[in-house]
Structure formats: C-alpha cells, structure tokens
Amino acid sequence: MIFIENIKGPYSVTDKCIGCDLCVAIAPTNFAANADETVEYGYCYVIKQPDNAQEHALCMEAVNICPADAITTDSHNRFTGGEK
C-alpha cells in the first residue's frame, strides 16, 4: 500500500517504510518526513516527482539505498528527458 500523501507519479513510498529518513537526506527536494506527531510512527513520502535528470538520479539513488525496499517506481513513467 502506498501512503496517500505521495504526490501522484512514478515514485511512491509504501507502508514498508521504516522512517529512517535516508531518502530525505539523499533527495530532499522530492521526499519529506511525515511531521504529524499523532501518527504512531514516522514515515516518508514523495512531496515532488522529479522533473529533471538530477532529481531523477537522486530519486533512483534513494530507491536503491532504501533499507526497507519501500520506494516503488513505475518504469513506464520515469523521467526520460535531458537536463533542464
């Protein structure tokens, strides 16, 4: 299941997330931690889908480093353009 906070697009964080914040450290433009203190545990979600090659590369780095394998990608919709 993906978190409803994810901005719709090719990258999404699922409920496998353990809230380690690595994705935020790697790609702070695209990921953020849930700051809602009423939730039982912290988790991250996509705040902006990548729209240039640099952001795409950082998102892919987050996908690959995520220790919970919690970031899904839709390979058909990934950014494929050049530098902006």
Ligand code: SF4
């Ligand atoms: S790197 Fe993975 S487990 Fe860690 S906060 Fe991001 S999505 Fe969650």
